Amino acid sequence: MADDVIKVKDLVKVYGELRAVDGITFDIEKGEVFAFLGPNGAGKTTTVEMIETLRTPTSGTIEILGLDIKKDRTEILKRIGVLPQEFSSFDRLTVEETIKYYADLFSADCDVDSLIALVNLDEHRKQLYMNLSGGLKQRVGIAVSLVNDPEIVFLDEPTTGLDPRARHDVWNVISGLRDEGKTIFLTTHYMEEAEVLADYIAIISKGKIIAYGTTNELIDKHFKTINVTIKGGGEGVVQIAKGMGMPIKSTENGNITVEASGNDQIVEFLNNLKSKNIRYTSMDIRKPNLEELFLVLTGEELITQGSDAE
Ligand SMILES: Nc1ncnc2c1ncn2[C@@H]1O[C@H](COP(=O)(O)OP(=O)(O)OP(=O)(O)O)[C@@H](O)[C@H]1O
Ligand SMILES: [Mg+2]
Numbered sequence: 001m002a003d004d005v006i007k008v009k010d011l012v013k014v015y016g017e018l019r020a021v022d023g024i025t026f027d028i029e030k031g032e033v034f035a036f037l038g039p040n041g042a043g044k045t046t047t048v049e050m051i052e053t054l055r056t057p058t059s060g061t062i063e064i065l066g067l068d069i070k071k072d073r074t075e076i077l078k079r080i081g082v083l084p085q086e087f088s089s090f091d092r093l094t095v096e097e098t099i100k101y102y103a104d105l106f107s108a109d110c111d112v113d114s115l116i117a118l119v120n121l122d123e124h125r126k127q128l129y130m131n132l133s134g135g136l137k138q139r140v141g142i143a144v145s146l147v148n149d150p151e152i153v154f155l156d157e158p159t160t161g162l163d164p165r166a167r168h169d170v171w172n173v174i175s176g177l178r179d180e181g182k183t184i185f186l187t188t189h190y191m192e193e194a195e196v197l198a199d200y201i202a203i204i205s206k207g208k209i210i211a212y213g214t215t216n217e218l219i220d221k222h223f224k225t226i227n228v229t230i231k232g233g234g235e236g237v238v239q240i241a242k243g244m245g246m247p248i249k250s251t252e253n254g255n256i257t258v259e260a261s262g263n264d265q266i267v268e269f270l271n272n273l274k275s276k277n278i279r280y281t282s283m284d285i286r287k288p289n290l291e292e293l294f295l296v297l298t299g300e301e302l303i304t305q306g307s308d309a310e
Helices: 044-051 073-079 095-105 112-118 134-145 164-179 191-197 215-222 235-243 263-275 290-298
Strands: 004-015 018-029 033-037 059-064 080-083 152-156 183-188 200-205 208-213 226-231 248-252 255-260 282-286
Touching: 004 044, 004 183, 018 044, 018 183, 018 200, 018 208, 033 044, 033 191, 044 059, 044 152, 044 183, 073 080, 080 134, 095 112, 095 134, 112 134, 112 164, 134 152, 134 164, 164 183, 164 191, 183 191, 191 290, 200 215, 200 290, 208 215, 208 290, 215 290, 226 263, 235 248, 235 255, 235 263, 255 263
Parallel strands: 033 183, 033 200, 080 152, 152 183
Antiparallel strands: 004 018, 004 059, 200 208, 226 255, 226 282, 248 255
C-alpha cells in the first residue's frame, strides 16, 4: 500500500542454533497502532531492534519510511522515536532536565513544556528521576522518545511491571500519541493492552507470526462460539446446557461457563433457565478474548508463570 511506513519481508535473525526471528512478514500503515503481542522470548525485541536499525538481520528486508535500513540509517534515526525495553535514565536529573538533556543530545528543537504536558508529568517536572514511580519513569521514557518529533514511535513493553492504574495512565498517553497522528509500534505481552490500543495485532510465538488482524478479525476467524457464564445457578444450569447439547467449558467457584453457537441459542438457553425457575446471581456473555486465542493457537499461556512482575 502507498501509505505503508514499515514493510518487513521474510525477516530472519539467527543466534547460533536459535532462529529467534523465523521468517516474518508484515506491513504497517501510517497512523496505525500496531501491537506486536507475544510471550517472553518470542522475538519481539529482536524484531523491533532490527527495524530500528540497532541489530542486523540475518536475512530478509525491512523498509521504513521508504528508506533502506542499511543505506539510510542516519535519516531513519532522525525520523523515529524509541522507548527501549527497560528504559532507564539519570537518577539525579529532574523530569524537565532529563527531557532537555535528550533533546540537546538529538539536537532537537522541541517544546519541553508541551512534551511534559503530553505525558501528563506537569506535577512532577521538578522531581528527580530516581524518586519517580515505575509508571512515571515510563512516561518520562515516552517523552524522551518524542524529543525529535518522530513519525514512528517504537514502544517496547511500555507497561510491563506497572500496576493497573499506572498502566492505564500510560495507555492514555499512547492514545494521545495516536490522536496526534503518530504511527505506533507497540510490543507487549498483555493481550488487554493490545485489545484496548491496537488497530492491528500480530501475535508472535517462537519467532513466527501465528495470527494477524484486528482484534475482532482474529477472534471471529478463530472462534465461532460465544461463552455464557452463569454464576450461582447450580447443577440445574449444567442439566439444561447438556439437554441443549451445549458444551460445558468450565465449572469453577460456582461459575458455569457454557459454549453457545450464536445469539439464538443464548436466548433459548436463558428462556429454559427461566421456565425451569433456575435462579442465578449474575450472567456474563462474551466472545473469547486474545488470551484464549493465544492458548488455542499455541497451547501455551501468553504470560508464562513467573515472568510477570505483577
Ligand atoms: N543477543 C542475543 N544473543 C543470543 N540470543 C539472543 C540475543 N538476543 C535475544 N536472544 C534470544 O532470542 C530470543 C528472542 O528474544 P527477544 O528478546 O527478541 O524476545 P522478546 O519477545 O522481546 O521477549 P521479552 O518479552 O522477554 O522481552 C530469546 O530466546 C533470547 O534469549
Ligand atoms: Mg523484549
